[in-house]
Amino acid sequence: MNQKIAFYLLSIIAIFFIGYNYSQFNIEPLKPEIITINNNDEIEEYKLDNLNLQQQLEELNNQLIxxxxxxxxxxxxxxxxxxxxxxxxKELSSIQNAFNLNDSSLKKSNAKLLDNEKTLKEFKKALSDAELDIELIKFDLEIAEANLRAD
Incomplete structure (x- = not known):
């Protein structure tokens, strides 16, 4: 019986030892693993693209300004x-108004000129008639003078 008890006692101790170690393994926080990736080329390409885009943006901004x-x-x-x-x-309107006034004045002057020419022709005809009458009267006077001398 002592062997049984010792076996059970050793089994229990082993179970507790295994449980304790298992719990210690699960309780400890995971240590972060740092993985280094060599992406310097992609970063440089991204930076270069970003710089080119900024330059294009500045150029477009300057063009916009x-x-x-x-x-x-x-x-x-x-x-x-x-x-x-x-x-x-406004100037053209005032010039047009002045032109219209001058045109109207010119038309009135032309009408007066035509009236004056007509009157002048009438006076000329009257003067011609008067000259003819004077010539007739002179002729009559000469005849009367000649008759007076003859008498």
Missing amino acids: LALDELKSTSQKLNLSASKIQVLK
Whole structure:
């Protein structure tokens, strides 16, 4: 019996020893394993791509700024041209009004000139008639003078 008890006691001690070691193995935190990967080429390629993209972005940004400046300049020129057009339209309108007034005045002057020419022709005809009458009266006077002398 002593052998049985000793066997059981040794078995229990062995079971406790195995359990203790197993629990110690599971309780200890896992040690992180550091795996080194040689990806320097990919990192350098990524950095180079990133740098190229940044340069392209800066170039596009500069182009955008230049385009905006040109757009502002063109807009200012357009506004200036629009105001000049308004001024020129007003000037053209006033010139057109002055032309219309001068044209109307010219037409009135032409009408007066035509009336004056007509009156001049009438005076010329009247003067011609008066000269003819004077010549007739002179002739009659000469005849009367000659008759007076003859009497």
